[in-house]
Amino acid sequence: MKKLIVEKIDSLPPLPNSVLELEEFRKMSNKEPLDLLKIIEKDPLIITTVLRVANSAMFGFVSEVETPSRAISLLGVNFTISIALGSVIQNLIQSNLSAYGVGTDDFMFSSNLASNLVNTWVSKISFDLKEDLLLPAFLQETGKFVISEVINDNAQKEDFLEQLQVTKNISNVEKEFLGYSCARITANIFKHWNLSHNLIFSIGFVEDLEHCPKDYVKKAQILEIIKILCDVRNPLSDQNVQKALTKANEYGLDTEPLLQSIDSIKFKLENDF
Amino acid sequence: MPNNNIDIKKLYTTLKNDFNHLVYNKKQTEYDLLNIINKLCYKKKFDIYDTNNYSFDEISNLFRFYEDELKSDFEENKIIFHSKFKCYTLLIKAFTELCIIFATNLEKRVLINNFFQLLRESKNILKFTIALDQKYINTLNNIIGEHLYYFSHIQYVYTKEKDIDYILDEYHMNLERQLHGFELSESTSFGDNEFTNKDIEYAIFVNNASFLLLKMLYKLDYYRPDIKYFDNKKFENILFLFHEISLFHKNTKTIDTNSFKEMLVKEFKASADFLLKEKNHNMYEEKLALLNLNTDEYKQLIDIILFSKE
Numbered sequence: 415m416k417k418l419i420v421e422k423i424d425s426l427p428p429l430p431n432s433v434l435e436l437e438e439f440r441k442m443s444n445k446e447p448l449d450l451l452k453i454i455e456k457d458p459l460i461i462t463t464v465l466r467v468a469n470s471a472m473f474g475f476v477s478e479v480e481t482p483s484r485a486i487s488l489l490g491v492n493f494t495i496s497i498a499l500g501s502v503i504q505n506l507i508q509s510n511l512s513a514y515g516v517g518t519d520d521f522m523f524s525s526n527l528a529s530n531l532v533n534t535w536v537s538k539i540s541f542d543l544k545e546d547l548l549l550p551a552f553l554q555e556t557g558k559f560v561i562s563e564v565i566n567d568n569a570q571k572e573d574f575l576e577q578l579q580v581t582k583n584i585s586n587v588e589k590e591f592l593g594y595s596c597a598r599i600t601a602n603i604f605k606h607w608n609l610s611h612n613l614i615f616s617i618g619f620v621e622d623l624e625h626c627p628k629d630y631v632k633k634a635q636i637l638e639i640i641k642i643l644c645d646v647r648n649p650l651s652d653q654n655v656q657k658a659l660t661k662a663n664e665y666g667l668d669t670e671p672l673l674q675s676i677d678s679i680k681f682k683l684e685n686d687f
Numbered sequence: 688m689p690n691n692n693i694d695i696k697k698l699y700t701t702l703k704n705d706f707n708h709l710v711y712n713k714k715q716t717e718y719d720l721l722n723i724i725n726k727l728c729y730k731k732k733f734d735i736y737d738t739n740n741y742s743f744d745e746i747s748n749l750f751r752f753y754e755d756e757l758k759s760d761f762e763e764n765k766i767i768f769h770s771k772f773k774c775y776t777l778l779i780k781a782f783t784e785l786c787i788i789f790a791t792n793l794e795k796r797v798l799i800n801n802f803f804q805l806l807r808e809s810k811n812i813l814k815f816t817i818a819l820d821q822k823y824i825n826t827l828n829n830i831i832g833e834h835l836y837y838f839s840h841i842q843y844v845y846t847k848e849k850d851i852d853y854i855l856d857e858y859h860m861n862l863e864r865q866l867h868g869f870e871l872s873e874s875t876s877f878g879d880n881e882f883t884n885k886d887i888e889y890a891i892f893v894n895n896a897s898f899l900l901l902k903m904l905y906k907l908d909y910y911r912p913d914i915k916y917f918d919n920k921k922f923e924n925i926l927f928l929f930h931e932i933s934l935f936h937k938n939t940k941t942i943d944t945n946s947f948k949e950m951l952v953k954e955f956k957a958s959a960d961f962l963l964k965e966k967n968h969n970m971y972e973e974k975l976a977l978l979n980l981n982t983d984e985y986k987q988l989i990d991i992i993l994f995s996k997e
Contacts, residue, residue, distance in 0.1 A: 444800070445804075446857070447860060447864075448853070448856055448857050448860050472814055472815060472818075473811070473814055473824075473828075474821065474824035474825070474827075474828055475828065475874070476874035476875070477870055477874050483863050483867075484863070484867045487863065487864045487867040488831060488867060489807075489811060490804055490807035490808055492804065492808055493807075493811050530815075530816075533812060534751070534754075534812070534816065537747055537748070537751055538748060538751050540744060541743055541747045542744065544747075674755050674759075677759075678755065678758040678759075681758070681762055682816045682817065682818065
């Protein structure tokens with residue numbers, strides 16, 4: 415099984431330069447809007463997505479947002495980066511998630527939910543942590559595409575789905591079938607793509623705090639809580655919310671702001687639909 | 688924050704009066720504004736300023752606090768929501784005034800960009816997480832717009848050792864930001880404010896836009912006198928945009944950089960005189976205060992503005 419996973423990871427296409435450039439840009443202390451524009455302008459897919467989001471009703475921009483430059487002016491640098499990264503990853507991984515019984519839209523919903531939690535909850539813990547965790551939270555389930563392929567190649571889809579139904583614990587089922595959790599596999603994908611240590615370590619040690627380097631423990635704890643809440647099969651389910659609050663308590667994190675974020679996100683979702 | 692609407696309104700009215708009094712009399716200091724911001728935190732402690740340093744972390748927390756308050760009130764009590772929304776906009780105005788003070792402080796002007804990023808982030812989070820009515824969206828969008836056309840000229844652009852194409856692109860983008868901001872505010876009827884005069888707002892926009900471009904030209908003269916850029920495609924983009932927004936030169940052909948400077952000075956002077964007459968707002972003094980931070984590179988421009996003023 416390990417060999418199969420490694421083969422799958424090795425066969426992944428290289429990460430587009432735009433992601434690496436966006437990640438580098440995101441970490442800069444002085445973010446020049448012009449530099450962001452130059453990165454975005456190279457990728458038609460990013461341009462399309464940014465313009466689509468900027469023109470959505472929720473932002474209420476009456477005149478049409480027709481150029482990426484106008485979108486950056488109106489949405490701001492940080493918002494534009496989040497949208498841009500989302501669109502690249504969505505395009506990059508076009509494989510299916512049938513082993514989990516969900517579609518790509520469900521995956522994107524969970525990933526956006528994770529970003530939303532970082533913006534609304536983690537920002538209350540620390541501004542720096544929010545900055546560090548935005549991308550890891552958004553991308554931490556990327557390994558699920560590889561897992562789904564491996565499970566399908568091994569004709570284990572029915573058994574895998576059945577176990578997910580029974581245990582409701584995705585990580586345990588992943589470990590049972592593959593020997594590794596999604597977190598480890600995602601970390602290895604990012605290692606393959608030469609992404610930053612922050613990304614690889616923060617994600618790789620989720621649910622493995624025992625081996626986690628000291629500097630990454632808090633990040634791994636927070637990502638674990640986000641992972642529970644953004645469960646691709648049952649995002650924000652009552653059971654997962656309870657589980658996340660219990661974890662937050664166990665890790666000594668204040669549950670009040672977490673609960674506030676969950677409530678406001680749920681309220682917004684209910685109103686949007 | 689208090690959950691009694693009368694107390695919130697009282698808090699808002701008192702602080703709004705204090706704020707207006709300071710701004711109207713041009714007496715606002717960093718200390719006064721921080722004092723208003725602290726009172727708007729209403730007994731919650733945010734260490735946004737400590738030993739001459741601003742904590743972006745704490746400023747972020749303050750905005751998250753307000754966003755949460757607004758979110759829960761939006762669900763539970765629209766009357767309280769409305770009062771707190773006013774406090775929120777006052778908070779943004781107080782931070783905006785802080786940025787105006789920073790603009791003439793060599794050490795602190797580097798903070799302006801980060802401040803505006805935080806303000807814009809908060810407004811977008813609010814729109815992203817609350818299904819706001821159009822009138823509130825218009826208020827927020829008008830503030831976003833105003834920030835863009837009121838302040839995009841303040842940012843200091845470093846030109847040394849940069850490629851000329853990049854420098855011109857940077858100024859073009861700043862000019863575009865001013866235009867995007869004005870168009871956004873205009874599309875909201877300036878936050879549905881019936882007392883806002885469109886001609887005055889347009890004059891502010893043109894004054895800031897012409898000032899931005901004058902700074903660019905004189906800065907290039909000072910640091911990069913050897914570079915000829917009049918025929919540069921990037922410079923043509925700037926000219927094209929300028930003609931689109933100008934008061935008197937929509938169809939005038941620009942033959943060289945000197946004629947361009949003359950046009951810009953004319954636009955600057957006309958808009959500044961109009962604002963002085965209609966609003967008693969002295970753009971000459973305001974712009975000179977900004978230029979006085981870098982007297983060497985803007986020596987000629989300072990003389991020109993002083994001369995236009997007379």
